[in-house]
Amino acid sequence: MMSTLVRITVSEFCEQEGLSRRTVAELVECDVARPLNEGSAADWQFDATGVHWMKRAIRLQRDFELDWVTVATMIDLLRQRERLLKENQNLRRQLGRFLKSEEH
Amino acid sequence: MEFKDYYKILGVAPDAEKADIKVAYRKLARKFHPDLNPDEGAEASFKEVAEAWEVLKDSERRAEYDELRRYGGRQREGFEPPPGWQSASGQQHHSADFSDFFNEIFGSGFGREPHGAPGGSGFRGQDVEIELPVFLEETVTDASKPVEYELPVIEAGGIRRVKKSLKVTIPAGTADGERIRVKGQGSPGQGDAPAGDLYLHVRLVPHPVFDLKGHNLLVTVPVAPWEAALGAKVTVPTLEGEIKLTVAPGSQSGQKLRVRGRGLSKRDGKGDLYAVLKVVMPPTVDAETEALWQTLATKAAFDPRKEWSKR
Numbered sequence: 001m002m003s004t005l006v007r008i009t010v011s012e013f014c015e016q017e018g019l020s021r022r023t024v025a026e027l028v029e030c031d032v033a034r035p036l037n038e039g040s041a042a043d044w045q046f047d048a049t050g051v052h053w054m055k056r057a058i059r060l061q062r063d064f065e066l067d068w069v070t071v072a073t074m075i076d077l078l079r080q081r082e083r084l085l086k087e088n089q090n091l092r093r094q095l096g097r098f099l100k101s102e103e104h
Numbered sequence: 105m106e107f108k109d110y111y112k113i114l115g116v117a118p119d120a121e122k123a124d125i126k127v128a129y130r131k132l133a134r135k136f137h138p139d140l141n142p143d144e145g146a147e148a149s150f151k152e153v154a155e156a157w158e159v160l161k162d163s164e165r166r167a168e169y170d171e172l173r174r175y176g177g178r179q180r181e182g183f184e185p186p187p188g189w190q191s192a193s194g195q196q197h198h199s200a201d202f203s204d205f206f207n208e209i210f211g212s213g214f215g216r217e218p219h220g221a222p223g224g225s226g227f228r229g230q231d232v233e234i235e236l237p238v239f240l241e242e243t244v245t246d247a248s249k250p251v252e253y254e255l256p257v258i259e260a261g262g263i264r265r266v267k268k269s270l271k272v273t274i275p276a277g278t279a280d281g282e283r284i285r286v287k288g289q290g291s292p293g294q295g296d297a298p299a300g301d302l303y304l305h306v307r308l309v310p311h312p313v314f315d316l317k318g319h320n321l322l323v324t325v326p327v328a329p330w331e332a333a334l335g336a337k338v339t340v341p342t343l344e345g346e347i348k349l350t351v352a353p354g355s356q357s358g359q360k361l362r363v364r365g366r367g368l369s370k371r372d373g374k375g376d377l378y379a380v381l382k383v384v385m386p387p388t389v390d391a392e393t394e395a396l397w398q399t400l401a402t403k404a405a406f407d408p409r410k411e412w413s414k415r
Contacts, residue, residue: 008285016228016301048283048303052233056139063133063154078139086281094315097324098358098382 007036008051010044017058024054030072032057053079107176107183108205110156110169118170122161129157155202165210172209185209204263229291229300230256233283236304238274240311240321243368244343247274251304255291272304277369280308280316313341319368319375322360326384327351340379342366349379357383 010024025041027033033050037043046054053075061071111118114128135141136150159165176183185208234253242249252269272286283303290300308316315322325340335353339346342363349361360378367375389397407413 016231048285049281051285052283052303052305055231060137060139063137064130082281090316093310094322094324094380097315098380 007045007047010035010041010046013046013051013054017055019058023058026068027054027057027072030068032072032075105183105205105208106203107173108152108155108203109173110159113152113156114160118173122163125157125160129153129161133157151201152203155206158202159206159210169209227294228297229293231300231303232290233303233305235307236274236284237307237309238278239309240314240316240368241343242274243276243278243308245276245369247276248272249274251302253302257292258294274306277319277371278306279319279368280306282306314343316368317378319370320378321367321375322378322380324382325349325379326382327355329383329385331355332357332381332383340377342377343368351381355381357381 010021013019014021014024021041024044028035028041028044033046033054035044035050036047037045056078057068057071057075060066060074061068066074111120114125114132116125116128120128132153133150136146136153138147138150141150159169172185175186183205232253232255234251236249236251238247238249248271250269250271252267254265255268257264257266268289270286270289272284274284278284283305286302286304288299289302292299313323315324321343323340323342325338327336327338331338331351332355333353335355336351337348338351340349340363344366347363347366349363351361359381361381363377363379365374366377369375386393
């Protein structure tokens, strides 16, 4: 059985994506991702969700040739959209259990 | 090999200025970018558009492409580059993001390399993200789950998709929308470069009884009008068996009763269960029951719409 690794270190992430530590620091400064641990940037670790949003940010920056502040705003809106869609889906399901649909 | 008409893909004339090509690319990228558009097919469209831009934005590559286009652009299906063709700017790395046409003509050793870090004699394999449906019950304790997915494998002369299956551990307390990384189970790397990773995007399957709010569970509990009025002890399901719940006299429909620690597992404990009361009328009533309701209506003298009459 495969073990699931929840964390990825900043050095592993930089190596995999061919990024500089400075770029990852900018992503953290812009709140695209938050390290799981506090302390020195050299020891940062991220979870898979943080990695997902950083990779999306990097793709958007590269494909649209944007600055990081604009990218961070896009990521913020995308995250909000994802959360609201899920909340809407959950509330609709709850409402469906509560209401009996009937034509009047 | 199919000839790719990059001008047609971007909807621009072959003599278009670079600035106009850029505007066309940005419009189409905005429409099809997979990070902005989750629709099926959007990613494939974006890859075509990005490939066209990759070639046309660079004057040297554009000139090479124009030369090829003049040479054989009309041979749609059976296009072959001129004998001995070699791009001045390309290297012989294949990329799963680009078409066979692009890889054959230019290689992909420049520009938009999605996993930019070369390792060993080639590039690291692509990371792969798939959705993983997980049942609520599987998040209570660490659960082993089979996963099947397809990987793009780059081989000499093209890209092949292979099926792969493995078992992964879903850690207890995994929440909806979380992502799990499985190291080295993405696409194989080129040469002796390492494989990419597999990312599993957890989607909790809608449950027939329970709804979710973070790590809290909600269960809708139907109660009879007299149970709501007089109070009752009702049996309520939880993920770990049934419990007895006390409904207080005078309870309202929609009222929530909190049961601590009966929700989903969290990294640091457990969420709660909320029982939402739903007053349900009996579907049919006999004459005697109707008479009792009538007595109640007279005795109770209750107007639930009293607030409206004040307006």
